[in-house]
Amino acid sequence: MPSPLIEKISMELGAQEPWPKGVKLFQPYEVEQILLPDNANCLAVQAFLKMCQLEFEVEPRANAEAMSPTGKVPFIKAGRFITAELEAIVQFVNGKGISLTDKLDSDQKADLRAYMTLIRNVVEIxxxxxxxxxxxxxxxxxxxxxxxxxPWPLNHIKNREKRNQVFKKLKVLDWYNKTLEEVHCEFESCCDALSVRLDNNQFFFSVGPTELDALVFGHFFTILTTPLPRNDLAKIVRNYPSLINLVEKIERDYFKKDARPLEASNL
Incomplete structure (x- = not known):
């Protein structure tokens, strides 16, 4: 295997090339397989690429997670290069001279990173x-x-393996022993912070949509439209009209023109 330094140099050289044709975005199957956190992250990357007006094709694969270089979805194959997860894909795109944040000052960029980290540390968890x-x-x-x-019994084994991995992560982050009410409280506090920052504007920054808007869209659209036995997170999001408006605007502008209000979504 090539060293990390060689891989880094290779990625930087690849980023300097034009956006290639036939870019594939790999993710699990939406209808029967993908789970809420993965669906949210896949939608976030799709939204970001659409905001950058970059062409790509979604390629569902049952083993997309195992195919990913980081073990997480989504990942893109752009020419000879494979890049996984939103932050790395943003860097890859930025290296090609395409950026949604080049007009932000240093304080605004720090603000963007802080809110993206908040979403990763609270909403996704x-x-x-x-x-x-x-x-x-x-x-x-x-x-x-x-x-x-x-097939059975592999499905049982795979579920057990994945659940153990998630439990370990939640224990390290001190979330495993939280009550459901505490989880809701953490989530609501995050929504509060995002709503205050958005402040009824169309996007989080006046320059237009950024990867922060894409990340918020991916997670909140998925939360609002995914039928679950517990729709507590969706109920919390509905208390924030500005976040709902942002999600509806991104769906309408970048995914389909006839998007219906999310309040009427089939939950």
Missing amino acids: AELYICWVDKETYNEVTSVRNGSVY
């Missing part, structure tokens, strides 16, 4: 908790979807 710790959601949704692409 709350999604993992609901999917893997909450027994009702795990039994009715997570175990069925995560194991859907494997």
Whole structure:
């Protein structure tokens, strides 16, 4: 295997090349397999690439997670280069001279990074908790979807492996022993902070949409439109009209023109 330095140099050289044709975005199957946190991250990357007006094609694969260089989805294959997860994909795109944040000053860029980290540390972890710790959601949704692409007994083994991985992560982050009410409180505090920062504007920054808007869209659109035994997170998001408006605007502008209000979504 090439050294990390060689891989870094290779990625930098690849970033300097024009955006290639036939870029593929790999993710799990949406209808029967993908789970809430992964779907949110895949939608965030799709939204970012659309905001940059870059062409790509979604390529569903049952083993997308195993194919990813980081073990996480989504990842893109752009020419000879494979890049996974939103932050790395943003860097790859920026290296090609395409940026949604080049007009932001240093304080604004620090602000953007702080709010993206907040989403990663609270919203995404709350999604993992609901999917893997909450027994009702795990039994009715997570175990069925995560194991859907494997025959028995491999589906049972894969679910057990994945659940153990998530439990370890949640324990390290001190989320595993939280009550459901504490998870909701953490999530609501995050929504409060995002809503205050957005302040009824169209996007988080006056220059237009950024990767922060894409990340918020990915997570909150998925939370609002994913049927689960517990829709507590969706109920919390609905208390923030400015966040709802942002999600609806991005769906309308970048995904489809006839987007229906999310209040009427089929939950």
